[in-house]
Amino acid sequence: MMDSPKIMELPKFLDSRGNLSFIEQDTHIPFKIRRTYWLYDVPGGECRGGHAYRENQEFIVALSGSFDVVLDDGQNKNVFTLNRSYYGLYVPKGLWREMENFSTNSLALVLSSTVYDANDYIRDYDEFLNMKKNGEI
Numbered sequence: 001m002m003d004s005p006k007i008m009e010l011p012k013f014l015d016s017r018g019n020l021s022f023i024e025q026d027t028h029i030p031f032k033i034r035r036t037y038w039l040y041d042v043p044g045g046e047c048r049g050g051h052a053y054r055e056n057q058e059f060i061v062a063l064s065g066s067f068d069v070v071l072d073d074g075q076n077k078n079v080f081t082l083n084r085s086y087y088g089l090y091v092p093k094g095l096w097r098e099m100e101n102f103s104t105n106s107l108a109l110v111l112s113s114t115v116y117d118a119n120d121y122i123r124d125y126d127e128f129l130n131m132k133k134n135g136e137i
């Protein structure tokens with residue numbers, strides 16, 4: 001596991017017939033992929049994902065369109081704009097994350113290190129800050 005967020009450039013084959021990119025588990029993803037989900041048809045102005053995960057790590061790709069991923073470690077916030085399908089953002093566990101500024105028809109692909117578990121979510125920002133302060137996440 002890596003402990004900082006990181007934009008990673010994926011392979012791309014630019015071609016007049018259409019471009020192609022790919023992800024290989026062992027080459028590009030710093031965790032074992034146990035789940036894939038995607039966000040789509042996000043209405044303008046909506047914001048997703050106001051929470052942190054205790055354990056789950058993610059790799060997020062804007063397969064279409066663009067959006068911002070805001071990551072907050074309890075002290076600093078960083079905004080990562082994803083707007084090309086050959087970039088992925090690695091998101092370690094234990095960060096508060098929001099996704100916003102979705103463009104029309106954007107499509108966010110998320111690769112996850114855990115299966116869905118409601119108990120892995122921290123949905124209260126003050127609780128998140130407290131857990132950070134106490135070194136619990």
Ligand code: TYD
Nearest residue numbers: 035036037039047048049050051115116117
């Ligand atoms: P949630 O993670 O809260 O969405 P976001 O953080 O993007 O706002 O998920 C919304 C709902 O979808 C929630 O009720 C649980 C369900 N869900 C699953 O069942 N499996 C999954 O893998 C995910 C990501 C969500």
